[in-house]
Amino acid sequence: MHTTDPAALREALRGVRALLLDLDGVIVVAGNAVAGSVDAIAELERRGMPYRIVTNTSLVSRVSLSLHAAKLGNDIPPERFQSALSASAAFAAKTFPGQPLYVIASADARTEFAGQRLLSHVEAAEPGARAAAVIVGDSPDELTHANLNRAFRLVRNGARLIGMHRNPWWLTPDGPTLDSGAYVTGLEFAAGVRAQIIGKPATAFFSIAVDALRHDVAARGGRLRRSEIAIVGDDIRTDVLAGQRAGLRGVFVLTGKHGLDELARLPARGRGGREPHAVAPSLADIVAALDWQDHPT
Numbered sequence: 001m002h003t004t005d006p007a008a009l010r011e012a013l014r015g016v017r018a019l020l021l022d023l024d025g026v027i028v029v030a031g032n033a034v035a036g037s038v039d040a041i042a043e044l045e046r047r048g049m050p051y052r053i054v055t056n057t058s059l060v061s062r063v064s065l066s067l068h069a070a071k072l073g074n075d076i077p078p079e080r081f082q083s084a085l086s087a088s089a090a091f092a093a094k095t096f097p098g099q100p101l102y103v104i105a106s107a108d109a110r111t112e113f114a115g116q117r118l119l120s121h122v123e124a125a126e127p128g129a130r131a132a133a134v135i136v137g138d139s140p141d142e143l144t145h146a147n148l149n150r151a152f153r154l155v156r157n158g159a160r161l162i163g164m165h166r167n168p169w170w171l172t173p174d175g176p177t178l179d180s181g182a183y184v185t186g187l188e189f190a191a192g193v194r195a196q197i198i199g200k201p202a203t204a205f206f207s208i209a210v211d212a213l214r215h216d217v218a219a220r221g222g223r224l225r226r227s228e229i230a231i232v233g234d235d236i237r238t239d240v241l242a243g244q245r246a247g248l249r250g251v252f253v254l255t256g257k258h259g260l261d262e263l264a265r266l267p268a269r270g271r272g273g274r275e276p277h278a279v280a281p282s283l284a285d286i287v288a289a290l291d292w293q294d295h296p297t
């Protein structure tokens with residue numbers, strides 16, 4: 001059933017006119033470019049296929065993601081990225097304008113919150129300190145006990161708890177590595193609250209990306225249905241099934257942290273009865289299987 005047959009892949013992608021691509025496990029893995037991904041992205045650019053990189057990365061800003069991609073040979077401008085971090089910053093600007101926020105994130109990541117009122121660690125530690133929201137991203141240097149304790153106290157004092165994402169772990173050059181989802185869950189447990197999650201698998205996160213793609217297509221006088229958009233990811237739940245819940249086609253790739261074993265292990269009830277629309281060996285295979293005739297140039 002979970003075939004990687006090229007003909008089946010072509011059939012599953014028929015009519016797809018725009019792509020959402022996960023970053024880790026699709027374009028890069030453990031800091032290196034996935035084989036064939038550089039040429040695949042260049043082909044999307046050459047053909048003018050609308051695409052966005054939708055990533056739960058919260059470690060660095062979109063500018064840094066773009067620079068890192070360039071080092072690996074990919075020309076992906078910052079505005080092509082939609083990260084859990086950038087979406088969290090946009091959400092906070094809209095939801096808590098001018099209000100104090102306590103953001104646990106790297107200095108580079110905090111640049112996405114430019115113009116917003118961020119509490120310093122000292123301010124957050126003051127007795128009776130208050131914030132409109134505590135926003136937790138991934139940062140090995142900032143996710144300290146002291147900072148988490150500040151976050152905990154602020155939440156007890158009424159701050160809304162927001163997780164940029166809930167990823168438990170990811171692959172780095174050192175191997176499987178703890179991600180900030182573990183800390184978000186720890187804060188929920190300690191404070192007795194439920195965090196709002198901004199990145200994947202939140203449906204709202206996909207809707208922002210869909211709007212961006214529709215903007216691209218509308219600029220050429222076209223329209224784009226959700227069923228004409230495919231999400232490509234290496235995480236069956238966070239990318240594929242969540243994208244399908246948002247009305248997109250879900251394509252599972254085998255270049256990342258999860259493989260066919262993971263797909264087979266996931267019980268049917270955990271997927272809401274859904275199967276990926278397609279399983280592909282890599283992004284390169286997906287781009288090669290796209291039906292370019294359906295794509296207006």
Ligand SMILES: [Mg+2]
Pocket residue numbers: 022023024025026233234235256
């Ligand atoms: Mg991934």
